[in-house]
Amino acid sequence: MTDRSSARVRVRVSSSSGFRRGITTVAVVATALAVSGGTLPASAAQTPASRDVVRQGLERLVHDDQFPAALAATVDRDGRSRNYAVGVADLRTGKKAPVDGQVRAGSNTKVFTATVVLQLVGEGKVALDAPIERYLPNLVRGVGIDGRNITIRQLLQHTSGLPNYTDYIINDVLGEGRHTYYQPRTLLDVALAHEALFAPGTRWSYSNTNYILAGLLIEKVTGRPVAEQITDRVIDRIGLRHTYFPGVGDEGIREAHPQGYQVPKPGGPFEDITRLDPSWGWTAGQLISTPSDLNRFFSALVGGKLLGPAELAQMRTTVPIPDEFGMGSGARYGLGVSSLPLSCGGLTWGHGGDTPGYATRNGVTDDGRAVAIAVTANRAPTAAGSAHTDALVDTALCK
Numbered sequence: 406m407t408d409r410s411s412a413r414v415r416v417r418v419s420s421s422s423g424f425r426r427g428i429t430t431v432a433v434v435a436t437a438l439a440v441s442g443g444t445l446p447a448s449a450a451q452t453p454a455s456r457d458v459v460r461q462g463l464e465r466l467v468h469d470d471q472f473p474a475a476l477a478a479t480v481d482r483d484g485r486s487r488n489y490a491v492g493v494a495d496l497r498t499g500k501k502a503p504v505d506g507q508v509r510a511g512s513n514t515k516v517f518t519a520t521v522v523l524q525l526v527g528e529g530k531v532a533l534d535a536p537i538e539r540y541l542p543n544l545v546r547g548v549g550i551d552g553r554n555i556t557i558r559q560l561l562q563h564t565s566g567l568p569n570y571t572d573y574i575i576n577d578v579l580g581e582g583r584h585t586y587y588q589p590r591t592l593l594d595v596a597l598a599h600e601a602l603f604a605p606g607t608r609w610s611y612s613n614t615n616y617i618l619a620g621l622l623i624e625k626v627t628g629r630p631v632a633e634q635i636t637d638r639v640i641d642r643i644g645l646r647h648t649y650f651p652g653v654g655d656e657g658i659r660e661a662h663p664q665g666y667q668v669p670k671p672g673g674p675f676e677d678i679t680r681l682d683p684s685w686g687w688t689a690g691q692l693i694s695t696p697s698d699l700n701r702f703f704s705a706l707v708g709g710k711l712l713g714p715a716e717l718a719q720m721r722t723t724v725p726i727p728d729e730f731g732m733g734s735g736a737r738y739g740l741g742v743s744s745l746p747l748s749c750g751g752l753t754w755g756h757g758g759d760t761p762g763y764a765t766r767n768g769v770t771d772d773g774r775a776v777a778i779a780v781t782a783n784r785a786p787t788a789a790g791s792a793h794t795d796a797l798v799d800t801a802l803c804k
Contacts, residue, residue, distance in 0.1 A: 458801070462797035463476075463489055467492040470785060472780040473675065474494055474781045476490050476506060478697040479775065480776075495663070503661040505696055506663050506695065507693050508658075508665070508696075509692075510692045511759050512756060514690045515741050516741045516756050517640075519561050520706060520712065521634050522623060523719065524638055524712065533556070537622065541622065544593075544621075550597060562724060562740055563612060563738060564724065565615055566601045567612050567614040568602060568614060570593070574587075574595060578685050579678070579761055583678065585685070589620060592613075592685070596617075631650075631687075635688075636649070639702070642711065643702065644701070645694070647660060650691060656682050658679065665677070665678050665781050665782070675782070679762055681761055683760075696765075699777040700767070703767060720741060720742055726743065733795065734746070742756055747770075747803055748799050752771075753798065753799070763781060764791070764794065766794050767798065774802050776798055776802055778794055
């Protein structure tokens with residue numbers, strides 16, 4: 406823990422368009438409990454620098470919503486990019502949060518996976534409306550589950566009806582099993598041990614199992630490891646210098662990063678959960694990235710740099726997301742991406758991710774605006790924390 410009398414939350418902003426870089430330091434308590442209860446002095450809220458609505462939103466996430474750190478990267482209507490960091494990277498040492506630090510990107514991984522599948526569609530190696538049985542025969546079987554009736558489209562769209570394997574292992578991942586290595590087939594077996602949620606194509610329900618099968622599909626069709634395919638076809642292709650698919654046994658985060666935290670019990674102290682085996686997420690959630698790399702990826706994707714016009718159009722063909730999933734009014738899901746109406750008009754495209762220690766939210770628009778936000782707790786410490794993170798995406802894109 407840091408000393409209560411001298412702990413500080415630091416706010417840093419960098420800009421690639423020539424803005425002066427600076428550090429605004431506001432004295433607040435920054436221990437695990439004190440960060441959660443700190444507030445900005447009125448005088449600090451009135452400074453010219455803090456009129457930046459993105460910075461204000463990040464400060465709120467740290468000071469009011471109790472996240473140890475909040476990072477963001479934005480691209481405005483004029484193509485100017487900015488990076489932000491608020492809070493502390495390490496509650497024990499009080500070290501400042503790194504600008505554009507690496508985080509576990511969670512379910513943003515699904516968009517990378519879907520992109521590779523759609524590239525294979527464009528190459529004529531995969532048919533979207535073919536059953537998964539064609540590529541992985543006799544693999545997808547269970548109570549009410551038959552791979553002969555589940556198409557590739559339904560997997561990518563979350564309309565397959567397959568149970569979500571993480572519902573059955575997440576407590577172990579967050580606890581004593583965080584250093585366990587999971588084979589992809591083990592994850593699939595966990596799901597297939599449970600009954601189908603509904604008949605394929607009749608409803609929508611988010612299931613990480615769909616994207617484990619998508620990863621197995623990629624490996625079967627290409628004859629190569631999926632990490633290699635994602636790296637060659639996406640990461641290296643558009644120059645994502647700080648994004649990678651961790652290798653077997655790689656439990657750390659390679660570059661500058663804020664620590665990831667969880668609160669195991671309501672009202673309890675933060676627990677550092679940065680180091681863990683990410684294999685439990687595989688092609689549904691294993692990637693590590695930065696806010697600016699996520700912006701670059703989604704902008705390249707929506708801009709047609711990764712998929713042909715026909716495949717991108719398929720990706721952007723959406724179905725409604727039921728309100729019960731809390732994705733927001735008007736939310737829809739395509740093939741690996743979601744869309745949401747903006748308060749200022751138009752749509753934002755993105756995904757986001759929740760994974761042990763980190764949560765990310767992002768969005769890009771067809772006219773080039775982009776934002777990615779990362780906070781260093783996968784479960785919001787306050788009831789309003791997640792809603793405030795979601796709202797900041799809209800604020801950043803509509804400012």
